[in-house]
Amino acid sequence: MSIDLSHFDLVAENDIVVVPVDKLVDVATYLRGQGFEYFVYCCAAHYPASESEPDRALVEYRLRRLPAEDVALRLWIPSSDACPSLAGLWQAADWQEREQFDLVGVRFAGHPDLRRIMLPEDWPGHPLRRDYAIDTRHFPWR
Template sequence: MTVPDDVTRLLAERFGLESGDPITVSRDRVVELGGALKEAGFTYLVYVACAHYPATDAEPDRTVAEYRVRRLPVDEVAFRVWVPTGESTPTLVPVFAGCDWQEREQFDLVGTIFAGHPDLRRIMLPEDWEGHPLRRDYDIATRHHPWR
């Protein structure tokens, strides 16, 4: 999807970022970018999704958190933030209330930590579940207790 012209200008002037799909933003500016997009009319959170990327020769072990927001009727913008494993990225719950359960789901399944989240705990798996099953380093051969 093409990034709208007003967003391209906002990215360049206020954030020094280039337009893209998704837009990559640093952890220290992700809340500011989310707020700026909301002020520009992107009030509908479409999704929060995370993925795990194991370490390579060029990059450390990390996850990526991607957010997609919509300005009705048709404009959408996606932005992402890279999070080194064991570190956190700020929650966007204060900006988009709909991030609440979606960030919890990503924490539960991928292990991305959202600093400042009002209730960051497992949402799908039991509290005593070990690991995060959508990480690429998760041992799928591990036996687990049946659902309780």
């Protein structure tokens, strides 16, 4: 697989590429070969179902080629589906993906160690989802 990087505005902060879920690993592997060796972040957000759109989640990866060229890969997946993990390509993605799983509830297929990283191990639910009640009390402290 090859991508013509000349179409990308690599210096702009907001340069975001929407990638189909099944192409993510291919695209990421190619970019890694092109010198994008610095994994900046992985973030995720949950969007509730509306009249026009079903319940879905956004996952975004930002990669950097030093000194200052960025590209962001964005995915839209149904929030119950799994997203392919990039932890095999960048080790830095390991904990970042665990954090997104912990707080937003996005599962990452192929992740080596998908456990909660911030909340207690027995925490019910994922608090940054839109359908999570903000005043949920956690036993026994609340």
